[in-house]
Amino acid sequence: MHYDPVLSKLLDGLSFQDIDNADDIVFALNAALEITYVNHGWIRFAENNGGDTVSERWSVGSRFMDAIPSFLRPFYREHFAKVFAENRPWEHQFECSSPDLFRRFHMLSYPLGEAERILVVNSLVQEDPHTEILCEPNEGLYRNQEGLVIQCCHCRRVRRNGLNQQWDMVPSWVAAIPPNTSHGLCYPCISYYYASSINADRGFPEPFQTREVN
Ligand SMILES: [Zn+2]
CATH class of the missing domain: 3.30.450.20 (PAS domain)
Known part of the structure:
Protein backbone atom coordinates (compact mmCIF):
# COMPACT_ATOMS: atom_id res chain seq x y z
CA MET A 1 0.00 0.00 0.00
CA HIS A 130 -10.04 -19.57 -23.79
CA THR A 131 -12.75 -20.98 -26.03
CA GLU A 132 -11.11 -20.18 -29.35
CA ILE A 133 -8.62 -22.40 -31.13
CA LEU A 134 -5.24 -22.04 -29.48
CA CYS A 135 -2.28 -22.02 -31.82
CA GLU A 136 1.33 -23.07 -31.66
CA PRO A 137 4.15 -20.53 -32.00
CA ASN A 138 4.78 -21.20 -35.67
CA GLU A 139 7.45 -18.79 -36.91
CA GLY A 140 6.70 -19.48 -40.57
CA LEU A 141 3.02 -18.75 -40.10
CA TYR A 142 3.35 -15.53 -38.11
CA ARG A 143 6.67 -13.83 -38.82
CA ASN A 144 6.37 -11.37 -41.68
CA GLN A 145 8.81 -10.44 -44.44
CA GLU A 146 10.44 -7.85 -42.21
CA GLY A 147 11.10 -10.56 -39.65
CA LEU A 148 8.50 -9.24 -37.20
CA VAL A 149 5.72 -10.90 -35.27
CA ILE A 150 2.76 -8.49 -35.08
CA GLN A 151 0.89 -8.73 -31.80
CA CYS A 152 -2.26 -6.83 -30.87
CA CYS A 153 -1.34 -4.94 -27.72
CA HIS A 154 -4.91 -5.16 -26.53
CA CYS A 155 -6.01 -8.80 -26.96
CA ARG A 156 -2.48 -10.14 -27.51
CA ARG A 157 -3.42 -12.21 -30.55
CA VAL A 158 -0.85 -12.32 -33.33
CA ARG A 159 -1.42 -11.65 -37.00
CA ARG A 160 -1.00 -14.39 -39.55
CA ASN A 161 1.56 -13.35 -42.08
CA GLY A 162 -0.15 -12.02 -45.20
CA LEU A 163 -3.63 -12.22 -43.68
CA ASN A 164 -4.55 -8.88 -42.16
CA GLN A 165 -7.89 -10.11 -40.88
CA GLN A 166 -6.63 -13.29 -39.23
CA TRP A 167 -5.39 -12.95 -35.67
CA ASP A 168 -4.67 -16.04 -33.58
CA MET A 169 -4.25 -16.70 -29.87
CA VAL A 170 -0.81 -18.21 -29.29
CA PRO A 171 -0.63 -18.79 -25.52
CA SER A 172 3.11 -19.32 -25.36
CA TRP A 173 3.61 -15.89 -26.97
CA VAL A 174 1.30 -14.35 -24.40
CA ALA A 175 3.42 -15.92 -21.67
CA ALA A 176 6.65 -14.69 -23.28
CA ILE A 177 6.72 -12.23 -26.15
CA PRO A 178 8.99 -13.58 -28.91
CA PRO A 179 11.99 -11.56 -30.12
CA ASN A 180 11.27 -8.87 -32.72
CA THR A 181 7.62 -8.43 -31.91
CA SER A 182 5.91 -5.27 -33.00
CA HIS A 183 2.64 -4.13 -31.49
CA GLY A 184 -0.50 -2.81 -33.10
CA LEU A 185 -4.25 -3.08 -32.75
CA CYS A 186 -6.24 -5.75 -34.54
CA TYR A 187 -9.46 -4.91 -36.39
CA PRO A 188 -11.75 -6.66 -33.88
CA CYS A 189 -10.24 -4.67 -30.99
CA ILE A 190 -10.44 -1.38 -32.88
CA SER A 191 -14.04 -2.07 -33.85
CA TYR A 192 -15.19 -3.24 -30.44
CA TYR A 193 -13.18 -1.28 -27.91
CA TYR A 194 -12.13 1.85 -29.78
CA ALA A 195 -15.08 2.37 -32.10
CA SER A 196 -15.76 5.85 -30.77
CA SER A 197 -12.28 6.90 -31.83
CA ILE A 198 -12.30 5.43 -35.32
CA ASN A 199 -13.72 8.57 -36.85
CA ALA A 200 -11.73 10.95 -34.71
CA ASP A 201 -10.18 13.80 -36.64
CA ARG A 202 -6.71 12.82 -35.59
CA GLY A 203 -7.04 9.54 -37.41
CA PHE A 204 -6.55 7.38 -34.33
CA PRO A 205 -6.46 4.50 -34.14
CA GLU A 206 -4.92 3.29 -37.33
CA PRO A 207 -4.82 -0.47 -37.70
CA PHE A 208 -1.52 -2.22 -37.64
CA GLN A 209 0.54 0.68 -36.49
CA THR A 210 3.74 -0.97 -35.51
CA ARG A 211 5.98 1.62 -34.04
CA GLU A 212 7.48 -0.37 -31.23
CA VAL A 213 9.63 -3.43 -31.41
CA ASN A 214 10.50 -5.52 -28.39
ZN1 LIG B 1 -6.85 -7.27 -30.57
Missing part, protein backbone atom coordinates in the same frame (compact mmCIF):
# COMPACT_ATOMS: atom_id res chain seq x y z
CA HIS A 2 1.19 3.48 -0.86
CA TYR A 3 -0.60 6.17 1.06
CA ASP A 4 -1.50 9.25 -0.96
CA PRO A 5 -2.58 12.00 1.47
CA VAL A 6 -4.06 14.13 -1.32
CA LEU A 7 -6.16 11.23 -2.56
CA SER A 8 -7.24 10.35 0.95
CA LYS A 9 -8.43 13.91 1.54
CA LEU A 10 -10.36 13.97 -1.73
CA LEU A 11 -12.19 10.69 -1.20
CA ASP A 12 -14.67 12.52 0.97
CA GLY A 13 -16.74 9.89 2.73
CA LEU A 14 -15.30 6.95 0.84
CA SER A 15 -13.12 4.73 2.96
CA PHE A 16 -9.52 4.73 1.87
CA GLN A 17 -9.16 1.38 3.58
CA ASP A 18 -12.02 -0.14 1.58
CA ILE A 19 -10.40 0.97 -1.64
CA ASP A 20 -7.06 -0.29 -0.50
CA ASN A 21 -8.41 -3.75 0.30
CA ALA A 22 -10.75 -4.03 -2.69
CA ASP A 23 -10.45 -6.92 -5.13
CA ASP A 24 -10.65 -4.37 -7.92
CA ILE A 25 -7.41 -3.06 -9.32
CA VAL A 26 -7.29 0.57 -8.27
CA PHE A 27 -4.74 3.27 -8.92
CA ALA A 28 -4.72 7.07 -8.87
CA LEU A 29 -3.20 9.63 -11.19
CA ASN A 30 -2.36 13.27 -10.63
CA ALA A 31 -2.86 16.03 -13.20
CA ALA A 32 0.46 15.16 -14.81
CA LEU A 33 -0.82 11.57 -15.16
CA GLU A 34 1.77 10.24 -12.75
CA ILE A 35 0.76 7.27 -10.62
CA THR A 36 0.32 8.43 -7.04
CA TYR A 37 -1.27 5.35 -5.52
CA VAL A 38 -1.92 1.64 -6.16
CA ASN A 39 -4.05 -0.63 -3.97
CA HIS A 40 -3.58 -4.20 -2.77
CA GLY A 41 -5.68 -5.54 -5.65
CA TRP A 42 -3.20 -3.98 -8.03
CA ILE A 43 -0.24 -5.45 -6.15
CA ARG A 44 -1.81 -8.93 -6.20
CA PHE A 45 -2.51 -8.66 -9.92
CA ALA A 46 1.05 -7.54 -10.62
CA GLU A 47 2.47 -10.42 -8.60
CA ASN A 48 0.39 -12.90 -10.58
CA ASN A 49 1.06 -11.36 -13.98
CA GLY A 50 4.64 -10.57 -14.62
CA GLY A 51 5.82 -9.60 -11.16
CA ASP A 52 8.73 -7.19 -11.15
CA THR A 53 8.29 -6.06 -14.75
CA VAL A 54 4.69 -5.02 -14.18
CA SER A 55 5.44 -3.51 -10.78
CA GLU A 56 8.28 -1.45 -12.19
CA ARG A 57 6.27 0.01 -15.05
CA TRP A 58 3.23 0.74 -12.90
CA SER A 59 4.84 1.79 -9.64
CA VAL A 60 4.00 4.90 -7.67
CA GLY A 61 5.90 7.83 -9.14
CA SER A 62 6.01 6.43 -12.67
CA ARG A 63 4.13 7.97 -15.54
CA PHE A 64 0.98 6.27 -16.79
CA MET A 65 1.85 7.06 -20.41
CA ASP A 66 5.21 5.32 -20.11
CA ALA A 67 3.44 2.11 -19.10
CA ILE A 68 1.25 1.83 -22.19
CA PRO A 69 2.09 1.46 -25.89
CA SER A 70 2.80 4.78 -27.58
CA PHE A 71 -0.07 4.56 -30.06
CA LEU A 72 -2.60 4.21 -27.22
CA ARG A 73 -1.32 7.33 -25.49
CA PRO A 74 -3.38 9.86 -27.53
CA PHE A 75 -6.51 7.87 -26.71
CA TYR A 76 -5.90 7.91 -22.96
CA ARG A 77 -4.53 11.44 -22.91
CA GLU A 78 -7.65 12.73 -24.64
CA HIS A 79 -10.06 10.90 -22.36
CA PHE A 80 -8.27 11.72 -19.11
CA ALA A 81 -8.17 15.38 -20.17
CA LYS A 82 -11.94 15.18 -20.66
CA VAL A 83 -12.40 13.59 -17.24
CA PHE A 84 -10.77 16.65 -15.71
CA ALA A 85 -12.28 19.25 -18.06
CA GLU A 86 -15.85 17.95 -17.81
CA ASN A 87 -15.51 16.72 -14.25
CA ARG A 88 -17.29 13.46 -14.93
CA PRO A 89 -16.30 9.79 -14.99
CA TRP A 90 -15.19 7.99 -18.13
CA GLU A 91 -15.57 4.27 -18.70
CA HIS A 92 -13.69 1.96 -20.98
CA GLN A 93 -13.21 -1.77 -21.39
CA PHE A 94 -10.01 -3.62 -22.13
CA GLU A 95 -8.69 -7.14 -22.37
CA CYS A 96 -5.78 -8.47 -20.38
CA SER A 97 -5.69 -12.18 -21.08
CA SER A 98 -3.24 -14.69 -19.70
CA PRO A 99 -1.99 -17.75 -21.56
CA ASP A 100 -4.83 -19.78 -20.00
CA LEU A 101 -7.63 -17.29 -19.46
CA PHE A 102 -9.58 -14.79 -21.47
CA ARG A 103 -9.97 -11.71 -19.23
CA ARG A 104 -11.89 -8.52 -19.75
CA PHE A 105 -11.88 -5.53 -17.43
CA HIS A 106 -14.19 -2.58 -16.99
CA MET A 107 -12.26 0.59 -16.24
CA LEU A 108 -13.92 3.54 -14.52
CA SER A 109 -12.01 6.79 -14.11
CA TYR A 110 -13.37 9.27 -11.57
CA PRO A 111 -12.28 12.90 -11.31
CA LEU A 112 -11.51 14.07 -7.77
CA GLY A 113 -11.07 17.59 -6.46
CA GLU A 114 -10.14 20.47 -8.70
CA ALA A 115 -8.46 18.28 -11.30
CA GLU A 116 -6.21 16.97 -8.56
CA ARG A 117 -6.60 13.24 -8.94
CA ILE A 118 -8.20 10.63 -11.17
CA LEU A 119 -9.17 7.46 -9.35
CA VAL A 120 -9.05 4.54 -11.79
CA VAL A 121 -10.99 1.41 -10.82
CA ASN A 122 -10.52 -1.71 -12.94
CA SER A 123 -13.07 -4.46 -12.32
CA LEU A 124 -12.77 -7.94 -13.74
CA VAL A 125 -15.98 -8.58 -15.69
CA GLN A 126 -15.08 -11.78 -17.49
CA GLU A 127 -12.57 -14.50 -16.80
CA ASP A 128 -12.99 -17.77 -18.66
CA PRO A 129 -10.73 -20.41 -20.16
Whole structure:
Protein backbone atom coordinates (compact mmCIF):
# COMPACT_ATOMS: atom_id res chain seq x y z
CA MET A 1 0.00 0.00 0.00
CA HIS A 2 1.19 3.48 -0.86
CA TYR A 3 -0.60 6.17 1.06
CA ASP A 4 -1.50 9.25 -0.96
CA PRO A 5 -2.58 12.00 1.47
CA VAL A 6 -4.06 14.13 -1.32
CA LEU A 7 -6.16 11.23 -2.56
CA SER A 8 -7.24 10.35 0.95
CA LYS A 9 -8.43 13.91 1.54
CA LEU A 10 -10.36 13.97 -1.73
CA LEU A 11 -12.19 10.69 -1.20
CA ASP A 12 -14.67 12.52 0.97
CA GLY A 13 -16.74 9.89 2.73
CA LEU A 14 -15.30 6.95 0.84
CA SER A 15 -13.12 4.73 2.96
CA PHE A 16 -9.52 4.73 1.87
CA GLN A 17 -9.16 1.38 3.58
CA ASP A 18 -12.02 -0.14 1.58
CA ILE A 19 -10.40 0.97 -1.64
CA ASP A 20 -7.06 -0.29 -0.50
CA ASN A 21 -8.41 -3.75 0.30
CA ALA A 22 -10.75 -4.03 -2.69
CA ASP A 23 -10.45 -6.92 -5.13
CA ASP A 24 -10.65 -4.37 -7.92
CA ILE A 25 -7.41 -3.06 -9.32
CA VAL A 26 -7.29 0.57 -8.27
CA PHE A 27 -4.74 3.27 -8.92
CA ALA A 28 -4.72 7.07 -8.87
CA LEU A 29 -3.20 9.63 -11.19
CA ASN A 30 -2.36 13.27 -10.63
CA ALA A 31 -2.86 16.03 -13.20
CA ALA A 32 0.46 15.16 -14.81
CA LEU A 33 -0.82 11.57 -15.16
CA GLU A 34 1.77 10.24 -12.75
CA ILE A 35 0.76 7.27 -10.62
CA THR A 36 0.32 8.43 -7.04
CA TYR A 37 -1.27 5.35 -5.52
CA VAL A 38 -1.92 1.64 -6.16
CA ASN A 39 -4.05 -0.63 -3.97
CA HIS A 40 -3.58 -4.20 -2.77
CA GLY A 41 -5.68 -5.54 -5.65
CA TRP A 42 -3.20 -3.98 -8.03
CA ILE A 43 -0.24 -5.45 -6.15
CA ARG A 44 -1.81 -8.93 -6.20
CA PHE A 45 -2.51 -8.66 -9.92
CA ALA A 46 1.05 -7.54 -10.62
CA GLU A 47 2.47 -10.42 -8.60
CA ASN A 48 0.39 -12.90 -10.58
CA ASN A 49 1.06 -11.36 -13.98
CA GLY A 50 4.64 -10.57 -14.62
CA GLY A 51 5.82 -9.60 -11.16
CA ASP A 52 8.73 -7.19 -11.15
CA THR A 53 8.29 -6.06 -14.75
CA VAL A 54 4.69 -5.02 -14.18
CA SER A 55 5.44 -3.51 -10.78
CA GLU A 56 8.28 -1.45 -12.19
CA ARG A 57 6.27 0.01 -15.05
CA TRP A 58 3.23 0.74 -12.90
CA SER A 59 4.84 1.79 -9.64
CA VAL A 60 4.00 4.90 -7.67
CA GLY A 61 5.90 7.83 -9.14
CA SER A 62 6.01 6.43 -12.67
CA ARG A 63 4.13 7.97 -15.54
CA PHE A 64 0.98 6.27 -16.79
CA MET A 65 1.85 7.06 -20.41
CA ASP A 66 5.21 5.32 -20.11
CA ALA A 67 3.44 2.11 -19.10
CA ILE A 68 1.25 1.83 -22.19
CA PRO A 69 2.09 1.46 -25.89
CA SER A 70 2.80 4.78 -27.58
CA PHE A 71 -0.07 4.56 -30.06
CA LEU A 72 -2.60 4.21 -27.22
CA ARG A 73 -1.32 7.33 -25.49
CA PRO A 74 -3.38 9.86 -27.53
CA PHE A 75 -6.51 7.87 -26.71
CA TYR A 76 -5.90 7.91 -22.96
CA ARG A 77 -4.53 11.44 -22.91
CA GLU A 78 -7.65 12.73 -24.64
CA HIS A 79 -10.06 10.90 -22.36
CA PHE A 80 -8.27 11.72 -19.11
CA ALA A 81 -8.17 15.38 -20.17
CA LYS A 82 -11.94 15.18 -20.66
CA VAL A 83 -12.40 13.59 -17.24
CA PHE A 84 -10.77 16.65 -15.71
CA ALA A 85 -12.28 19.25 -18.06
CA GLU A 86 -15.85 17.95 -17.81
CA ASN A 87 -15.51 16.72 -14.25
CA ARG A 88 -17.29 13.46 -14.93
CA PRO A 89 -16.30 9.79 -14.99
CA TRP A 90 -15.19 7.99 -18.13
CA GLU A 91 -15.57 4.27 -18.70
CA HIS A 92 -13.69 1.96 -20.98
CA GLN A 93 -13.21 -1.77 -21.39
CA PHE A 94 -10.01 -3.62 -22.13
CA GLU A 95 -8.69 -7.14 -22.37
CA CYS A 96 -5.78 -8.47 -20.38
CA SER A 97 -5.69 -12.18 -21.08
CA SER A 98 -3.24 -14.69 -19.70
CA PRO A 99 -1.99 -17.75 -21.56
CA ASP A 100 -4.83 -19.78 -20.00
CA LEU A 101 -7.63 -17.29 -19.46
CA PHE A 102 -9.58 -14.79 -21.47
CA ARG A 103 -9.97 -11.71 -19.23
CA ARG A 104 -11.89 -8.52 -19.75
CA PHE A 105 -11.88 -5.53 -17.43
CA HIS A 106 -14.19 -2.58 -16.99
CA MET A 107 -12.26 0.59 -16.24
CA LEU A 108 -13.92 3.54 -14.52
CA SER A 109 -12.01 6.79 -14.11
CA TYR A 110 -13.37 9.27 -11.57
CA PRO A 111 -12.28 12.90 -11.31
CA LEU A 112 -11.51 14.07 -7.77
CA GLY A 113 -11.07 17.59 -6.46
CA GLU A 114 -10.14 20.47 -8.70
CA ALA A 115 -8.46 18.28 -11.30
CA GLU A 116 -6.21 16.97 -8.56
CA ARG A 117 -6.60 13.24 -8.94
CA ILE A 118 -8.20 10.63 -11.17
CA LEU A 119 -9.17 7.46 -9.35
CA VAL A 120 -9.05 4.54 -11.79
CA VAL A 121 -10.99 1.41 -10.82
CA ASN A 122 -10.52 -1.71 -12.94
CA SER A 123 -13.07 -4.46 -12.32
CA LEU A 124 -12.77 -7.94 -13.74
CA VAL A 125 -15.98 -8.58 -15.69
CA GLN A 126 -15.08 -11.78 -17.49
CA GLU A 127 -12.57 -14.50 -16.80
CA ASP A 128 -12.99 -17.77 -18.66
CA PRO A 129 -10.73 -20.41 -20.16
CA HIS A 130 -10.04 -19.57 -23.79
CA THR A 131 -12.75 -20.98 -26.03
CA GLU A 132 -11.11 -20.18 -29.35
CA ILE A 133 -8.62 -22.40 -31.13
CA LEU A 134 -5.24 -22.04 -29.48
CA CYS A 135 -2.28 -22.02 -31.82
CA GLU A 136 1.33 -23.07 -31.66
CA PRO A 137 4.15 -20.53 -32.00
CA ASN A 138 4.78 -21.20 -35.67
CA GLU A 139 7.45 -18.79 -36.91
CA GLY A 140 6.70 -19.48 -40.57
CA LEU A 141 3.02 -18.75 -40.10
CA TYR A 142 3.35 -15.53 -38.11
CA ARG A 143 6.67 -13.83 -38.82
CA ASN A 144 6.37 -11.37 -41.68
CA GLN A 145 8.81 -10.44 -44.44
CA GLU A 146 10.44 -7.85 -42.21
CA GLY A 147 11.10 -10.56 -39.65
CA LEU A 148 8.50 -9.24 -37.20
CA VAL A 149 5.72 -10.90 -35.27
CA ILE A 150 2.76 -8.49 -35.08
CA GLN A 151 0.89 -8.73 -31.80
CA CYS A 152 -2.26 -6.83 -30.87
CA CYS A 153 -1.34 -4.94 -27.72
CA HIS A 154 -4.91 -5.16 -26.53
CA CYS A 155 -6.01 -8.80 -26.96
CA ARG A 156 -2.48 -10.14 -27.51
CA ARG A 157 -3.42 -12.21 -30.55
CA VAL A 158 -0.85 -12.32 -33.33
CA ARG A 159 -1.42 -11.65 -37.00
CA ARG A 160 -1.00 -14.39 -39.55
CA ASN A 161 1.56 -13.35 -42.08
CA GLY A 162 -0.15 -12.02 -45.20
CA LEU A 163 -3.63 -12.22 -43.68
CA ASN A 164 -4.55 -8.88 -42.16
CA GLN A 165 -7.89 -10.11 -40.88
CA GLN A 166 -6.63 -13.29 -39.23
CA TRP A 167 -5.39 -12.95 -35.67
CA ASP A 168 -4.67 -16.04 -33.58
CA MET A 169 -4.25 -16.70 -29.87
CA VAL A 170 -0.81 -18.21 -29.29
CA PRO A 171 -0.63 -18.79 -25.52
CA SER A 172 3.11 -19.32 -25.36
CA TRP A 173 3.61 -15.89 -26.97
CA VAL A 174 1.30 -14.35 -24.40
CA ALA A 175 3.42 -15.92 -21.67
CA ALA A 176 6.65 -14.69 -23.28
CA ILE A 177 6.72 -12.23 -26.15
CA PRO A 178 8.99 -13.58 -28.91
CA PRO A 179 11.99 -11.56 -30.12
CA ASN A 180 11.27 -8.87 -32.72
CA THR A 181 7.62 -8.43 -31.91
CA SER A 182 5.91 -5.27 -33.00
CA HIS A 183 2.64 -4.13 -31.49
CA GLY A 184 -0.50 -2.81 -33.10
CA LEU A 185 -4.25 -3.08 -32.75
CA CYS A 186 -6.24 -5.75 -34.54
CA TYR A 187 -9.46 -4.91 -36.39
CA PRO A 188 -11.75 -6.66 -33.88
CA CYS A 189 -10.24 -4.67 -30.99
CA ILE A 190 -10.44 -1.38 -32.88
CA SER A 191 -14.04 -2.07 -33.85
CA TYR A 192 -15.19 -3.24 -30.44
CA TYR A 193 -13.18 -1.28 -27.91
CA TYR A 194 -12.13 1.85 -29.78
CA ALA A 195 -15.08 2.37 -32.10
CA SER A 196 -15.76 5.85 -30.77
CA SER A 197 -12.28 6.90 -31.83
CA ILE A 198 -12.30 5.43 -35.32
CA ASN A 199 -13.72 8.57 -36.85
CA ALA A 200 -11.73 10.95 -34.71
CA ASP A 201 -10.18 13.80 -36.64
CA ARG A 202 -6.71 12.82 -35.59
CA GLY A 203 -7.04 9.54 -37.41
CA PHE A 204 -6.55 7.38 -34.33
CA PRO A 205 -6.46 4.50 -34.14
CA GLU A 206 -4.92 3.29 -37.33
CA PRO A 207 -4.82 -0.47 -37.70
CA PHE A 208 -1.52 -2.22 -37.64
CA GLN A 209 0.54 0.68 -36.49
CA THR A 210 3.74 -0.97 -35.51
CA ARG A 211 5.98 1.62 -34.04
CA GLU A 212 7.48 -0.37 -31.23
CA VAL A 213 9.63 -3.43 -31.41
CA ASN A 214 10.50 -5.52 -28.39
ZN1 LIG B 1 -6.85 -7.27 -30.57
